[in-house]
Amino acid sequence: MTRQTKHKRQKHRKYSLPAAGSSPGLIYIDENTLIPVIKIYKYNAGHYEVAEIEDFKEVQSRVADKDFTYWVEIKGFKSMKMFDILNVDFNVNKLVLEDITSPYQRPKLEEYDDYDFAVSRMLRFDADKDLDNIQVSFILRDHVLFTFQEHYEDCLEPIRGRLKIGKGNIRIGGSSYLMYALMDIIVDKYFEILGEWGEDLNEIEDRLFDRPDKTVMYDTQMIKKNIIGIRRVVWPERDKLNDILRSDSPRITAQTKLYIKDAYDHCIQIIDIVESLKEIAITNIDMYLSVISNRMNEIMKVLTIMSSIFIPLTFIAGIYGMNFAIEDPVTGKKLPQNMPELYQEHGYLYTMIVMGAIAVAQIIYFWRKGWFK
Amino acid sequence: MTRQTKHKRQKHRKYSLPAAGSSPGLIYIDENTLIPVIKIYKYNAGHYEVAEIEDFKEVQSRVADKDFTYWVEIKGFKSMKMFDILNVDFNVNKLVLEDITSPYQRPKLEEYDDYDFAVSRMLRFDADKDLDNIQVSFILRDHVLFTFQEHYEDCLEPIRGRLKIGKGNIRIGGSSYLMYALMDIIVDKYFEILGEWGEDLNEIEDRLFDRPDKTVMYDTQMIKKNIIGIRRVVWPERDKLNDILRSDSPRITAQTKLYIKDAYDHCIQIIDIVESLKEIAITNIDMYLSVISNRMNEIMKVLTIMSSIFIPLTFIAGIYGMNFAIEDPVTGKKLPQNMPELYQEHGYLYTMIVMGAIAVAQIIYFWRKGWFK
């Protein structure tokens, strides 16, 4: 098992566990939590500006002008004060804040009186080509969209670019369209990841045909595990998008829903691809097991042919290697019945001919059985 | 793995990926996209003419006369202008146009105010007997049916023939009946493809019984993969036809729905066949694995019988090949207890009889165990 496999073993991730029995709605902030970086994007059809703010207290005043749409982007959670302001000034339920900061939430939509709360899961390959599964939380208010991420890196840059350029609907669609655009890019990212796995599976299938070794099994199982992991994200994502479609929240416009329908279709296509890839992975594993069985058959055939041909011959050679004496060396008594063959003129020749005949008979037998094919 | 298998390995198809983060409703036209060829079929019960037009701008005026039904057939997408006209003059939503030009859509029906949008998937064997999975999009308006295909080849010729001859309902059923006729021929084509695979599976089953080799496994797995692929098309096709049945779009007539019900029944029969073929493929694989196991058993039996019979005999021959001396050649000392058998009058004969008895005993033993059957 020392062979190098292309797909390295997954880092075993621990399931993060909320401490059992802690008070619900408790926001738990770890030592390693990052200091929040807060940016406010203020825009409408004709205007666009970004500001990074230090003090979360400022937010409420900065998002007051209803002629604009605001994206309050929060990365890093190490500020109890920030969550207090969200709870008190923005009236966000404590359970929602717990969900934002807790490590693993399934994609979901929850509607409240003043705002809607949604969760997406952003998948990214990190520097080591490991798959990161990062939570992005959304709080959607009338003119404002809050987004929350635990880390600084993300894959949302294209949206920021489109916001800046102002092409398409992005600046005029309001906060719900912005939320759609962010969710959509997150879902589209899944295509890329699945595409890589699809190519890996194809590459493995090629290997399976050309030079199958045990890495085929390991690599396929690793990808299968990843695919099973992504299913846990995709199915609830589909449900979430469906919930948004059927939601009667006043903050989600009819026009946005048209686009959400499009994202929903993408999500169903992703589910299709996920299921296909899973089937391909299983097929690869089945093929590999059949390859192993076939190879074992081949190995055993070689052994059996070699053994079956030479074992009887060696036995005959052994017979004539026996030392039964034709004359007792001590008494000089003649023993003419002991191995008289040894003293025939053509004894050796006849023996060799018999051996050859046995070998040929066996080869014909195995040939007929198709073992040489 | 160098053996030639009848079913060549599938060309690995890439999953086409929309660039994550691009603006929704963006129509992406590749360099390799074909120049559009546009034909307008104008017909009613007593009239039939076809015209190929150059400038898409003409379409609107040409389809104005409401006494006729029109089929605007568009093959090839390399004309931004065409899509602009569809968007502006025909009021077709940009997301719909994106769906038409994007590489993979599941079969679906979407109803809009002025038109209905539908997608079918046309399956065809190409010149290399590979399975092509081609998208055909429909935009159904009151008197006009637009169809969109990326390539010039298709399997719709029989419909054009029926249109020309004017037999049956085809000229009097309106645009929705034409859409049905096109969808129906696409679905009927699946029967042919499944029929070919069914025969391939039967041929493989025959091979499995007569001369099973490892191509059985590969060929069956290839067909199983194809069948799994076609399931991804058939189930949503069924849902689409059901959606059309339940649709209350004014453009789909009650009479057409009667025919759609028929196509829906066909689709369910196709699902039945797909599931049956999948079961047969799985059964073939199981049988093959059992064949391998049986063959291994046979190989091992040969080896074990040969070894078990000759190994003890060879040992006995080895015993009497030992050189224990009955007289020390140096000192001349007599050693009468060393291998006195060698100096018996019938030592050799008795040894041969013992060997024969051992061999016979073993053969009887293996016979009783049923290893010779």
Added chain:
Amino acid sequence: MTRQTKHKRQKHRKYSLPAAGSSPGLIYIDENTLIPVIKIYKYNAGHYEVAEIEDFKEVQSRVADKDFTYWVEIKGFKSMKMFDILNVDFNVNKLVLEDITSPYQRPKLEEYDDYDFAVSRMLRFDADKDLDNIQVSFILRDHVLFTFQEHYEDCLEPIRGRLKIGKGNIRIGGSSYLMYALMDIIVDKYFEILGEWGEDLNEIEDRLFDRPDKTVMYDTQMIKKNIIGIRRVVWPERDKLNDILRSDSPRITAQTKLYIKDAYDHCIQIIDIVESLKEIAITNIDMYLSVISNRMNEIMKVLTIMSSIFIPLTFIAGIYGMNFAIEDPVTGKKLPQNMPELYQEHGYLYTMIVMGAIAVAQIIYFWRKGWFK
């Protein structure tokens, strides 16, 4: 693979394919289609007569008297005129007529204004003990039941007998009760077929315990295939009966529905049996594979025991068969260290004792490992 298996291989049936692109509602009559044989059973509580008619034109006048119930039994389809009369005089939709003549329809019920159309699938073993899957179509009108079969043979004789004798409800239940009676006998026939397979599976299970050979695998797989085939008939049959139960067609009387409920219960019992038989088939296959594995273990044990015991002994015999000389025959030089064992008084005896000890030690070792059990 030359062994005779009890269950012969299925004749590979082709999936009959409607020609893609043909006009819907087209009745396709093959050269081999049989000439129709038409019988009219005219009966009520006190009256019963059968007439075979030549000209289908007569039917309408013959079924006019509403004091009687009529069963118009049609076997063989080679008469375009007949279908024209059904279409024009009896107002039967062309799509229905296409379904009647086309080779494979799932069991279903379709309600129309004047009549109900239903399909059952009759299963019969033919002369070669192959399973035939024959379509029986029903057109139910107020006082008339039309039945359609492609071939002359069927399993409906008991119903004709009951009609003649007039026992029970059969003569007073009207046309819908007659349809029920025919559907019920078709479903009851399934029990017989499943019963045969059940016994075959039991017989195979006995063989599995007493003398498992590879026919076990083939026979079980053949039955499993048949069972999977029958599932494709039984589930839609259940749906059809349920549709009849819930139908509000005026032609299906409340009393008939009571009986249909009974047939529906039978159908569910059949599904139960089908699923059980499938499980038993799978269990048999699993057991067989385990039997193969066990047998391989046994074979390998024999080989290993024989080899392990005799290989070291043969080696020892080989040692003392070496020709290291105690005296150089050429120079006469003494070489007292070369194989002095050979010149010991009890060398041979001691060697045999050592060999015996090694053999006994190994036998004890294998005994302890439980390999002799």
Added chain:
Amino acid sequence: MTRQTKHKRQKHRKYSLPAAGSSPGLIYIDENTLIPVIKIYKYNAGHYEVAEIEDFKEVQSRVADKDFTYWVEIKGFKSMKMFDILNVDFNVNKLVLEDITSPYQRPKLEEYDDYDFAVSRMLRFDADKDLDNIQVSFILRDHVLFTFQEHYEDCLEPIRGRLKIGKGNIRIGGSSYLMYALMDIIVDKYFEILGEWGEDLNEIEDRLFDRPDKTVMYDTQMIKKNIIGIRRVVWPERDKLNDILRSDSPRITAQTKLYIKDAYDHCIQIIDIVESLKEIAITNIDMYLSVISNRMNEIMKVLTIMSSIFIPLTFIAGIYGMNFAIEDPVTGKKLPQNMPELYQEHGYLYTMIVMGAIAVAQIIYFWRKGWFK
């Protein structure tokens, strides 16, 4: 396959088949049917008496007094007259009577105007420890409960005891409570049966760990078959109890429904246990197959180690057993290059050392590969 397995093979039961085409509602009474034994239990809160009656004609008069509840217990069906009376005097539908006498009905509830008809399946180990699956039918009327069993033995004795003693609700709950009590004891009996199988599976698991042999496979498969059989009873039993819960039959009191809810919970627990046992059986089979594979590995390791070590050594011994002559015995010509090793002073010693070195090298090699672990 001659080894004794603890769980004997199931008697193959035939699926009893109603004769296809017989008239529905026909009561078929076999020669072997038992003569009916009819008991009437008449009770209320303060009164209890049992009478065995001869003539079924008496029943109607005996159950007339509405101050009492009556249990008419019928065992054995050989009386056409009895069924006629039930049909005519008690207005019981013929189809119901057919269900009562026919060999296999799933648990179900059917509501009629005057009565409710229900079926339970009583499971019992018979004298040979085979599982009997016996039908108990109920006809529930206002003050009367009829029960029907084909055989005389049952497991309902505790209910008769409770009726006699009059403890709890049994005497005051009316006929529907009595039906509940009987159904509940039948369901509770399943727990006992599952408990036995659970212990058998545990015992097999112990055997699997301590001394796995092929009986493990057979015994587990036998239990799995039984479990699959019981699933066919338990799921419809659950549906039946649910139907009773939702029934609006006036004969089933609200209080009884409270108890039925309890029986329904038991039934769900039984389903839980059944599914668990099935999973355990499957796990046992998987483990057993892995045990076989491991054992094969062990056997092969022994063979390979023994062969690999001794085969080269035997070859070397064979080399020095060759008879290449250092002097032509006929001509006396010296051949000093033929096997000079044989005439070295320490030739034998060196050979033995080389052999030992080869053996040690191989042992080290196999040790490193972990084959001795």
Added chain:
Amino acid sequence: MTRQTKHKRQKHRKYSLPAAGSSPGLIYIDENTLIPVIKIYKYNAGHYEVAEIEDFKEVQSRVADKDFTYWVEIKGFKSMKMFDILNVDFNVNKLVLEDITSPYQRPKLEEYDDYDFAVSRMLRFDADKDLDNIQVSFILRDHVLFTFQEHYEDCLEPIRGRLKIGKGNIRIGGSSYLMYALMDIIVDKYFEILGEWGEDLNEIEDRLFDRPDKTVMYDTQMIKKNIIGIRRVVWPERDKLNDILRSDSPRITAQTKLYIKDAYDHCIQIIDIVESLKEIAITNIDMYLSVISNRMNEIMKVLTIMSSIFIPLTFIAGIYGMNFAIEDPVTGKKLPQNMPELYQEHGYLYTMIVMGAIAVAQIIYFWRKGWFK
């Protein structure tokens, strides 16, 4: 099978069986049942006290003051009087009391007029690291929550701590909030248990890669069994929480439902983790079986290479060990055709060269086949 596995075999638990036919609502108290320990927690926003009471009779008077919320915690059931009081004074249905005392109930909610009855299943590792599955029953009344546990140990200490400190909602949420808090901590505990199993599986996966032995199979199967066991708890737990959410019991406040929604989300996450762990366990088993197959291949390769190389060589050595004589020792007759090779000057050398060539040819052959990789 004597190797020590890390995960010891589960103690086989008996399925506790209610005696079939006993009266429903019967409370069965075993000899080993514990004496009840009863504590009353009386609290509101500003007050907190605990009292252990001896006589259950006191409860009613102690929980009378409606300004407080009460938690009546009962551990141990050995008091018939207690259950009588609950039945008579607190109007608790006998069937509920039976459920509380009976050994196994699925998680469920039952609503009654005066109270709601709920069951949770508390999972704990006991001293031996075995998983205990303990029932906690709840009776929720307006100001009072009764909880029932069979044993004294539990995992509810954190809730008692929060009650004492009075942080968060716990003291002001009323009895339904307390029930939520207890249910929530029980569910959160599942995370911990799954976390341990997840780590065990990771550890097994590491072992699978580094030094796979048969404990991998046993340990994984043990965990899989446990996971299958926990599924039986988690799915009904989810249904129960959903029932509470949809309940219109006046005792469950809208605010509590908000929290129950949170626990419901946790429960779905647990189901996600359970299903993932099950998939990982299955993958581990598949990988292990593939490891065994690969290892078998390796073993067989070693055997075949060794045998195939040396068997022909040994045969050649055997040939030249034959004793065909070049001169009849008795008659002195010359036999020059018998093995003249033995008397060639370089016979020995040439033989060795041939042997070497055969060995090299085979090594090249096996190398080409890739058997040395």
